[in-house]
Amino acid sequence: MAAELGIEAHVLRHWEHEGALTVRRDDNGYRLYDDNAVEQARTVLKLRRVGLSLPEVVAAMAPKKSTAQAVVRAKIAALENEILSRQQAITFLRHAVECRHRYLDECPDCANFVRDA
Template structure:
């Protein structure tokens, strides 16, 4: 039971928690690995946002379109 609580605390939904406790170890590991990959993508996205915001806070250009770095970030999907 405690493992389920810990898994919920790190952001796994109830269906994912249930899947991560599957009797087949490889199935459970695949579910957890997928969540790790998702969290790593979120971290990378937030780090890119922080980098962009730090740059804009110190950017010498008045408008984002005037700065090649800001403009490039704004065009990224």
């Protein structure tokens, strides 16, 4: 299962321990990854790759839809804020590259960027 997902086996065990993954066991205690467990693991992996922490993943996979939606909405807002911040950084850096002043602290536009940060 771990090889199929491209992750280490200990990661699957950690997800199970933290409650993000439910895996049945046979009579000898070996994990049985049925179709449901495989899909659940793929979902956990995708949520992790889009930036959710493991506790957020657990909450996002909660049976109560409103709980899951709240976590996902919060992550969307955080990502949108990150995009805005990076766009502002790019704007500042583009200006810095093209700035006609020798030193950035001599430039009124750069000073405005710094004050707005």
